[in-house]
Amino acid sequence: MAQLKAHEVDAWLARQSAGTSIVLVYGPDRGLVSERATKFAEKAGVDLNDPFSVARLDAADLDKMPGRLLDEANTIPMFSGKRLLWVRNAQAQKSLAEDMKALCAAPPADAVVVIEAGDLKKGTALRSVVEAARSAMALPCYADDARAMDGIIDDELRNAGLSIDQDARALLRRNLGGDRLASRGEVAKLALFAMGRGSIALEDVRALTGDASATSADEAVDAVLAGDLSAFDTAFTRQALGTSQAYTVLSGLQRQLLSLQVMRAAMESTGATAGSAVAAARPPVFFARRKLVEAALERWNSRTLAEFLDRVQQTVLETRRRPDLAIALAHETLTRIAIAAKRGR
Structure with a gap:
C-alpha cells in the first residue's frame, strides 16, 4: 500500500527517493497540502521556474478533457531531461481518477506527477488508485498538532x-x-x-495575532466570570457588531461553566483547593486565565454553577426560537451572571 500516516509525511519528504514519480497530497489543511506538494516538487529534479519543464494544470480542466493528463505525462521533454506535471484543486473527478489509474499502471519515464487534492475520504476513487499503486505515494495532510x-x-x-x-x-x-x-x-x-x-x-x-471575533468572544466570557460589566459590554458589543452571532459568547460561557462544574465537583469531593483543581484540569487551563478560573471556583458552588448553566441553555433555546431577539436575550442573561459574579454570589 502506497500510503503514509499523517505523522510520517514530513520524514518521508526529507528522505524521498527518486523512485517515486507520482504523489497525491490531500487533506483538509489546504495550506499544508500546498507546502508539502512544493517540497516534493523541489526535489523532483526539475527547474520550477522553467515553463517548458513544468506544466501547471487544474483538475477541473482535466475533467473536461479526459486523457489530457496521460498525453502530458507521455510527452517527451525537448529542453530538459524530465517534466513536472503539477495538478491542483483535485477532488472526486472521475476522469482524473481514470487517468491516474493508467499512469500508476505504467508510470511515465520522463515525467513526475504531483496532485494537490482536498479532503478525500477513504474509498474515493483517486485516493484508492494511488494507495494501491507501487509507483505512487499518498500523503495525508491534517491540522497541525x-x-x-x-x-x-x-x-x-x-x-x-x-x-x-x-x-x-x-x-x-x-x-x-x-x-x-x-x-x-x-x-x-x-x-x-x-x-x-x-x-x-x-x-x-x-x-x-489571533482572530478578532474569537478574541472578543473569549474576552466577553472572561468579563462575565470576573463580574467586570464594563469590559463585558465592550467585548459583547464588538462581538455582536461583527460577523459572528451572540451565540458564540453563550456557547463559550456554556463550555466554561461545564468545565467549572467538573473542577468544583472535584473540590467538594476531595477537599482540594481551587488552585489544585485548576492545576489538575484536563485539558489544562490556559496560564493567563488560571487566577480568573480559581476565583470563580471559590465564588460559586456546584448548585450555583448548575443554575447558571441551566439559564444559559434556556437562553440558547430562546435565541433559536427568536433569532431576531438573539442579541438582546443573550446580553440579558450574560449580564445577570456577570452581576452575580460582581456581587460575589
Whole structure:
C-alpha cells in the first residue's frame, strides 16, 4: 500500500527517493497540502521556474478533457531531461481518477506527477488508485498538532534571528492552526513586527495575532466570570457588531461553566483547593486565565454553577426560537451572571 500516516509525511519528504514519480497530497489543511506538494516538487529534479519543464494544470480542466493528463505525462521533454506535471484543486473527478489509474499502471519515464487534492475520504476513487499503486505515494495532510506548531514557530523565528518568551509561545500556539500557510503568515508577520528587538513578548502576540471575533468572544466570557460589566459590554458589543452571532459568547460561557462544574465537583469531593483543581484540569487551563478560573471556583458552588448553566441553555433555546431577539436575550442573561459574579454570589 502506497500510503503514509499523517505523522510520517514530513520524514518521508526529507528522505524521498527518486523512485517515486507520482504523489497525491490531500487533506483538509489546504495550506499544508500546498507546502508539502512544493517540497516534493523541489526535489523532483526539475527547474520550477522553467515553463517548458513544468506544466501547471487544474483538475477541473482535466475533467473536461479526459486523457489530457496521460498525453502530458507521455510527452517527451525537448529542453530538459524530465517534466513536472503539477495538478491542483483535485477532488472526486472521475476522469482524473481514470487517468491516474493508467499512469500508476505504467508510470511515465520522463515525467513526475504531483496532485494537490482536498479532503478525500477513504474509498474515493483517486485516493484508492494511488494507495494501491507501487509507483505512487499518498500523503495525508491534517491540522497541525502542538509539536508541529512549535516547529513552524521555531523555523520562522530562527530565520528572523528572534527568540520568544514561553508565555508568548503558549498564546501564539493557541492562536494558530487550521491552515499551515496561514499559520506561517501569522508568525512571519509577528517576526517582522519584532524585527531588531531580539525577543517576542506576550504583548506582541496579543497585539498581532489571533482572530478578532474569537478574541472578543473569549474576552466577553472572561468579563462575565470576573463580574467586570464594563469590559463585558465592550467585548459583547464588538462581538455582536461583527460577523459572528451572540451565540458564540453563550456557547463559550456554556463550555466554561461545564468545565467549572467538573473542577468544583472535584473540590467538594476531595477537599482540594481551587488552585489544585485548576492545576489538575484536563485539558489544562490556559496560564493567563488560571487566577480568573480559581476565583470563580471559590465564588460559586456546584448548585450555583448548575443554575447558571441551566439559564444559559434556556437562553440558547430562546435565541433559536427568536433569532431576531438573539442579541438582546443573550446580553440579558450574560449580564445577570456577570452581576452575580460582581456581587460575589
